[in-house]
Amino acid sequence: MKKKKSFDIIAKGGVTSPKGFKASGICAGIKKSGKDDMALIYSEVPALFSGAFTSCLFEAAPVTLCKERLASDSKFRAVIINSGNANACTGTPGYKNAQKMSEITAAELSVAPENVLVSSTGRIGVQLPMPVIKHGIKLAAAALSEKGGDKAAKAIMTTDTRPKESAVSIKINGKKVTIGGMTKGAGMIAPKLNVPHATMLTYITTDADIGKPLLRALMSEGVNRSFNCVTIDGDTSTNDTVLLIANGSSGVSIKKGTKEAALFAEALYFVMEDLAKQIVYDGEGMTKFVTVTVNNAASAKDAELCARSVASSLLCKTAWFGSDPNWGRVLAAAGYSGATFKPEKFSLDYDEKPVVRNGQDAGTPEKALAKLMKRPEFTVKIDLNAGKHSHTIWTNDISYEYVEINADYHT
């Protein structure tokens, strides 16, 4: 365990690190590849939860179901997740299939259907193979384990190349409180989560006892500091889901406005940021992790518009792939972003090297910049000199492999 700020990072931790959670990951046979395609997370006791979901109008059936459960104040006992099929754009039959998934899972776990959430990711527009799903749920329920987090993280992958997990623990009044999470997503990533957005699926568990208003506030702030700061391809999915589940099994209650709540929030935001960054590191075909930071914007909206425009620019992303300092592309993307600033006051740095000062070449030799851009990670730092607002977006480059993956992807 490595000490980081006021919390401890749990190596190889995940959704089953907090007390009272079990999980599993199995192969139901939805994916043609034969890889694991179904995961289950289970809480031994009824838990409170909060959710953030896609803002895409084509909201997948399982997203609709999760939102209904959240609105009806149902408690959480389990979430059943399949990969290989998104159950999106599947109409009423699709919605009924999502309901059936929750019913079958509920029956296997001897809980009420309204206590079971459902997530799907994969191909859009194809009905779920319900006999395969039903068989898979039985396998997943039978495989539940207190050490099942890793298996679950693998089973929710689609074009991901590796599972993504994070966990930390904090001490509150001498008692240990743990937060664990897993996420998936490597393409169709530009979450704009309506606190209540890729196919990004994220599940965060904690054994703290937290009331719904605080859970909701933590979700809102956490998502804006993490997943909403990520873009891979600018495409927002039909299925994006983040769930935060608190089952109280640690015996530690966390109240709004307390020192403990601040401590918990810091640990939670670390897990969310860690998971969000892991998505970018596993971006389809990526070779570089690029942090785009905009400082001194006239408004928070301007800072975000500018950072998002640069991070989404195909010309910037291909230049980063080619280690091409071509800063004109960054300026062009900032210039058409909609943010208000004076071009003659614009500054740009790549990591520690000045690139543009007052809207013009800062004089750093191009070779030095090209060398810097061969780093696997660098920061594109923009100063608009127009105000006091900042925004950061984590993104990556666009490579030949990105095109290959997305010209051929089917499941």
Add this chain to the structure above:
Amino acid sequence: MKKKKSFDIIAKGGVTSPKGFKASGICAGIKKSGKDDMALIYSEVPALFSGAFTSCLFEAAPVTLCKERLASDSKFRAVIINSGNANACTGTPGYKNAQKMSEITAAELSVAPENVLVSSTGRIGVQLPMPVIKHGIKLAAAALSEKGGDKAAKAIMTTDTRPKESAVSIKINGKKVTIGGMTKGAGMIAPKLNVPHATMLTYITTDADIGKPLLRALMSEGVNRSFNCVTIDGDTSTNDTVLLIANGSSGVSIKKGTKEAALFAEALYFVMEDLAKQIVYDGEGMTKFVTVTVNNAASAKDAELCARSVASSLLCKTAWFGSDPNWGRVLAAAGYSGATFKPEKFSLDYDEKPVVRNGQDAGTPEKALAKLMKRPEFTVKIDLNAGKHSHTIWTNDISYEYVEINADYHT
């Protein structure tokens, strides 16, 4: 000559097809490749002109100069154009260099500097090599010819693979009126022209006699019907310029609101649309021309938002490259576009084949759709069933070659 509607298309016509215009294209030595990099268009008599320019905040020095000339009601005698260097983000020295370009050209042509416009395209952020430019202007002036349109169209190319020209003629009261144009642009193409947007440079000449208010109205309507309907990579350039120049040499005067004005407008819009489509056909690394049409949107803005979102989606563009029917990506892009509609009323067709009806799979076999998508041109037709507004965007796919060109481009 092929008859098209009420005008005649002039095969291999361009900016020197209308009477009283000369042009040239020469090698000044700005490009390392040794290809032609300077063009000049000259009108034998003072002409009226209108312009549409980039909306990017980083407006290149020659764009600033053109806007000033337009605002000051200067007449047009010539436009000097260089490729290989955009003279953008070059500060006061850059602006002075643009002025010098107009002065040198004016001296060579024995006209006033305020009658000379300037355009540049190429690398951003590097000062122009003025001795090379000066020598080039002399060569360009000496090479002016009534048949120089083709040479000029070649000299303004950067990553373009071929020159792009169009010309038509109409008959008005027994007299011939001609419209000719040339354009360049293959990347950084998503014009959003503030009538008064890529590096797209377009020059349209006509020998009609047209007053400024009508020229301005024709420009505004024409640009919205043509260049603003094109996106290649979603990146808007610092240098985008469209100039429409009318020198009256045909002896035909065209007045607002007349039958002749309608006839002229139809012919002009044909030339503008033809040039705009040629840009898409020459899009960097493109293998397919895709028309995205949105019908029955609740508002004109919704129609455009939806069409632009689908046309700009990296996931849609890579699926088109792979001939992958993956219509879920089209629905996702429509769903996050910001347009308002009911997903259960959404319909989608690829050319003549139904793909989605009422938000769900229309049942056309995937193989039939994949075969259709191997066509070099197809239409993605969306029906939102939410109103009466339509919008069309012409775009293309994103290939390995696109990434290659843009990871390596340096002039």
